[in-house]
Amino acid sequence: TDPAMIRNFCIIAHIDHGKSTLADRMLEVTGVVEKRQMRAQYLDRMDIERERGITIKSQNVRLPWAGVDKRGYTLHMIDTPGHVDFTYEVSRSLAACEGAVLLVDAAQGIEAQTLANLYLAMENDLTVIPVLNKIDLPAAQPERYAAEIAHILGCDPDSILRVSGKTGEGVEELLDQIVADIPAPVGDADAPARAMIFDSIYDIYRGVITYVRVVDGRISSRERIKMMSNGTTHELLELGVISPDPTPVMSLGVGEVGYLITGVKDVRQSRVGDTVTLLNRPAATPIGGYRDPKPMVYSGLYPVDGSEYPLLRDALDKLQLNDAALMWEPETSTALGFGFRCGFLGLLHMEIVRERLEREFDLTLISTAPNVVYRVVTDDGSELHVTNPSDWPEGKIAEVHEPVVKCTIIAPTEFTGAIMELCQSRRGNLQGMDYLSETRVELRYMMPLGEIIFDFFDSLKSRTRGYASLDYEEAGEQLSDLVKIDILLQGETVDAFSAIAHKDKAYAYGVRMTAKLRELIPRQQFEVPIQAAIGSRIIARETIRAIRKDVLAKCYGGDITRKRKLLEKQKEGKKKMKMVGRVEVPQDAFIAALSTD
Numbered sequence: 001t002d003p004a005m006i007r008n009f010c011i012i013a014h015i016d017h018g019k020s021t022l023a024d025r026m027l028e029v030t031g032v033v034e035k036r037q038m039r040a041q042y043l044d045r046m047d048i049e050r051e052r053g054i055t056i057k058s059q060n061v062r063l064p065w066a067g068v069d070k071r072g073y074t075l076h077m078i079d080t081p082g083h084v085d086f087t088y089e090v091s092r093s094l095a096a097c098e099g100a101v102l103l104v105d106a107a108q109g110i111e112a113q114t115l116a117n118l119y120l121a122m123e124n125d126l127t128v129i130p131v132l133n134k135i136d137l138p139a140a141q142p143e144r145y146a147a148e149i150a151h152i153l154g155c156d157p158d159s160i161l162r163v164s165g166k167t168g169e170g171v172e173e174l175l176d177q178i179v180a181d182i183p184a185p186v187g188d189a190d191a192p193a194r195a196m197i198f199d200s201i202y203d204i205y206r207g208v209i210t211y212v213r214v215v216d217g218r219i220s221s222r223e224r225i226k227m228m229s230n231g232t233t234h235e236l237l238e239l240g241v242i243s244p245d246p247t248p249v250m251s252l253g254v255g256e257v258g259y260l261i262t263g264v265k266d267v268r269q270s271r272v273g274d275t276v277t278l279l280n281r282p283a284a285t286p287i288g289g290y291r292d293p294k295p296m297v298y299s300g301l302y303p304v305d306g307s308e309y310p311l312l313r314d315a316l317d318k319l320q321l322n323d324a325a326l327m328w329e330p331e332t333s334t335a336l337g338f339g340f341r342c343g344f345l346g347l348l349h350m351e352i353v354r355e356r357l358e359r360e361f362d363l364t365l366i367s368t369a370p371n372v373v374y375r376v377v378t379d380d381g382s383e384l385h386v387t388n389p390s391d392w393p394e395g396k397i398a399e400v401h402e403p404v405v406k407c408t409i410i411a412p413t414e415f416t417g418a419i420m421e422l423c424q425s426r427r428g429n430l431q432g433m434d435y436l437s438e439t440r441v442e443l444r445y446m447m448p449l450g451e452i453i454f455d456f457f458d459s460l461k462s463r464t465r466g467y468a469s470l471d472y473e474e475a476g477e478q479l480s481d482l483v484k485i486d487i488l489l490q491g492e493t494v495d496a497f498s499a500i501a502h503k504d505k506a507y508a509y510g511v512r513m514t515a516k517l518r519e520l521i522p523r524q525q526f527e528v529p530i531q532a533a534i535g536s537r538i539i540a541r542e543t544i545r546a547i548r549k550d551v552l553a554k555c556y557g558g559d560i561t562r563k564r565k566l567l568e569k570q571k572e573g574k575k576k577m578k579m580v581g582r583v584e585v586p587q588d589a590f591i592a593a594l595s596t597d
């Protein structure tokens, strides 16, 4: 295909603003999917995505479109993942495009994710086409929100397209505008081939399917390709385009988007952001922007039933084939037995992994409280990255650095006070505030990532009656006064409850956990102190009183058989107990204490 006839674009939108529905309509209007074959959200293939209505893995598709001049164009629509955890994947998808359709729900207006994605698009120098969607809704206020968009983009509000992904109104005009406004790709057709990987998925039948955008040169089928990040080479078994089903082609040239199959079985061998070149005539330098996936959030995953441990290991092995960002290693816990320490891109990623393990592999799991990665410098000058509270150094600590993120929150102005209060309680630092209109405000905060991964989003939603939207991006790290808090049962540390927290919050955590455990752990034959400690300093204490006296007291002294029966009953109840020192604790109590309410 002549690059002048190609247009590569993505749709960026806040969740639920109608990206998938609009994509469906584009498939239909361009004739790629016949109307009678159409089912809602054709491109969202994973079950969890369909149920949650979010796009986890991107899908891309080639669309033929005549254009106003009837010359016949080739459009490539690249469907970006829609969540902050996957910012790097989003940025690679955007880098594969020259333009972006900025889709805004005409009944909602701009939300946090709209802005975050818009900024990413601008960083990638994309041409942005703003579009108001859902104009068929009675509640739509296109004039009002056109003004909001125009204010941010500095464009004429009347130039903003109005469409309905549901009825199809305005979709043809949008496709025409994509052809007219978005620049054709440019590249050097004679140079050694370079293609950027913007997505890679595992397919049980075909192995890894890698999506690429060709930047320079030409890739032809049956050539041997080379991954520039690590120099590995692979046979090219198939090259093709998606329209909407995979269709093999002989070659892909400048500006074209397609897929390649090499027979590799693990997405780690075909990483997002990497550059593909040809072994025979390799390019000298890769396309910029590659980076290894970096877990931001860690948590322990344990089978509730210990005998499921081998199954869990197997399941993680399989899941890793299609999730290059998932990291794990074995871990043992006194409270929970054998399990794994897992690293995730963020909270949603963590939830998705856990849900897939439970659903696709039929496991019942418990996870420990998530934590971020801390950089700890000890007094002797050594430095370590702590991903697990149990690795916190014992000796003197000189400095602790924690990751911070830049948050964007958009909400009706009446909630400004409540949001500020919440952010301050989470150690947030106000960076700026803008009014999108008289009634809606954008707040920008710098905040520790560790504060966001504990129900921040839920708190924000409940304080704003669901009206606030949130997005955040990595913003380096900061020095912080952080400490490790241990929870002790009769002087023994219970590893699963150790946590890293800010000095000012350690006390509250200690009080909360000791109280919770006192409720959950049954009485023993002796008194059991539950303590929270920072190092050797006790900061909170509860006591479980001894039970023996009470049990025997009920026996009115005399009847010895009755006494024995009671004691035996007590013994029976101790099955499925874990020993922490001399203390017997039902596993259920640990699980209940760990699950957040």
Ligand code: GDP
Pocket: 013, 014, 015, 016, 017, 018, 019, 020, 021, 022, 053, 054, 133, 134, 135, 136, 137, 163, 164, 165, 166, 167
């Ligand atoms: P996404 O999260 O951006 O992919 O949004 P979806 O395409 O999944 O749409 C979210 C919800 O909005 C769904 O219930 C859609 O049926 C609905 N929706 C999408 N587009 C329109 C539209 O143009 N008009 C109306 N009335 N509803 C729409």
Ligand code: MG
Pocket: 019, 020, 021, 044, 053, 054, 055
């Ligand atoms: Mg969607």
